[in-house]
Amino acid sequence: MQGLTAELIKGLWYVAAPGRDLKPGKTLAKTLVGEPVLMGRSKTGEVFAIRDVCPHRGIPLRYGQFDGETVQCCYHGWRFDQTxxxxxxxxxxxxxxxxxxxxxxxxxPCVERQGMIWIFFPRAGETPAEAGYPEPPLMPDFDVATGPRFHIMLPFHCSMDHAAxxxxxxxxxxxxxxxxxxKKGAKKLRPxxxxxxxSELGWSMVRHELPPQNIAYKILGTPVTTEISYMLPGLRIExxxxxKYQATGLTAITPVNEGETEVHQFFWVSAGWMSAFKPIFEHLMRTFLDxxxxxxxxxxxxxxxKPNLMLINDADTQARWWMRVKDTFVKAQADGKPFENPxxxxxLRWRS
Ligand code: FES
Ligand SMILES: [Fe+2]
Known part of the structure; x- marks a missing residue:
């Protein structure tokens, strides 16, 4: 198991930013999955992502101008369209x-779904369809046009594996x-x-009922059931x-490079009145993720x-699965074969 760095996986869709961070006629520059990316939103609302390096003399295009249709380099004025x-x-x-x-x-390839901007990072020139993943995953119970009610992002000073x-x-x-x-500390560990x-590209904790004493979930109307899916390239969907109501939470891990990672948390909730609690809720989310x-x-x-790290049964079995799924995926890509879930x-049993 690697310590500080992790291989960046290509050939998958990554969460790049919440859609609301990119206003019409504006651009947003980020390094993601080791690549310099300039995202933009045209005046008519479509999102796009180009490589943030001018092919003339290499200056990042983010220092130039975007007129809502084309990006002009700041150095000699070459102009590039959204492709x-x-x-x-x-x-x-x-x-x-x-x-x-x-x-x-x-x-x-760049799409906006459910209020999130997703970017596909290809392996040497492959398209999302060729990779077998033409679309990013959709969050269950919410339609493609419904954005999250809550979102936060914190940068983590660690590799993607440790964040995952x-x-x-x-x-x-x-x-x-x-x-x-x-939680009230570690005194009340329960079996x-x-x-x-x-499940596709990972595994799921199968749907089960939450205990009735769980106040946060009581808001949704008891009985409450939950299913948690974990999948490449670092998504946890609950x-x-x-x-009465449904809620879907997404934690999305997007590597900046081998040692830095962006961790996004999004929540979709069908209860419209919960928007009134956005500042409180996002504050609690930030406290928790921090x-x-x-x-x-x-x-x-x-x-x-560089210590030798340990993964123990059954508490760390899912961490083992993560490494297996990832290694199997990367090997399948290298062999030109479809991914077969291992x-x-x-x-699994543990105390927590
Ligand atoms: S470096 Fe971009 S136009 Fe010359
Ligand atoms: Fe945690």
Whole structure:
């Protein structure tokens, strides 16, 4: 198991930003999955993503201008459309024709679904269809036009693997998430038993009923059931169904590079009145996620010394699955074969 760095997986859709961060006629530059990306939203509302490096002399295109249709480089004014193709070189005079269509900064498949901007990071020129994933996953119970009611993002100073382990780690909560409103410390550990089954690109904790004393879920109307899915490239989707309302939470891990990661949390809730609690809810989400962020910073101090790390049964079985699913996926890509999920149905037991 690697300590500080992790291989960046290509050939999948990644959450790049919430749609609301990109207004019409604006651009947003980020490094994602090790690539320099310039996202933009045209005046008519469509999103796009091009490679943020000018093919003329390499300056990032984010320093230029976006007029709502094309991006103009700040250095010599070359202009690029939303597919990353050059459409104007201002210095050219008569007789100096060039085939501008052959000059490209490159672009990435980019779509907006459910209020999120997703970008597909291909392996050497492959399209989403060729990779077998023409669309990013849809959040259950909400239609494609419905945006999240709540969103936060925190940068984590760690590799994608260590951020992902936090998503599927059932026994850290009692020690790390010790806010009065969540857990009251590690004194009340209870035996747990959950059933798991393989699902596309990962596995799911199969749908089960939540205990009636769970106040947060009581809002949705008891009985409440939940299903939690974990999938590449670092998504945790929790779908909660109550008798009155439904809620879906997504934690999406998007690597910036091998040692830095963006962790997004989104919530869709069918109860419209919950928007009134947005500041409180997002504050609680941030407090909770920040506890995870701080612990990986502390962990980094130890990982620098390259310890041999341990994954134990059954508390860390899902972390093992994560490594297996990831390795199998990368190997299938290298062999040019379809991904075959290595996970088998299983019941895991632990105390938390
Ligand atoms: S470097 Fe971009 S136009 Fe010259
Ligand atoms: Fe956590």
């Amino acid at each position: 990353g193709t050059c459409v104007e070189i201002p210095s050219l005079r008569e007789g100096q024709q060039m085939d501008l269509g052959k000059i490209r900064c490159g672009s990435y 382990f936090g998503l599927m780690d059932p026994t850290h909560a009692a020690y790390v998430h010790t806010s009065w409103w969540f 747990k038993e959950k059933h798991f089954a393989p 779908n909660i169904r109550g008798s 506890q995870d962020r701080v612990v990986v910073i502390q962990q980094r101090e130890g990982l620098i010394h 996970i088998q149905p299983m019941t």
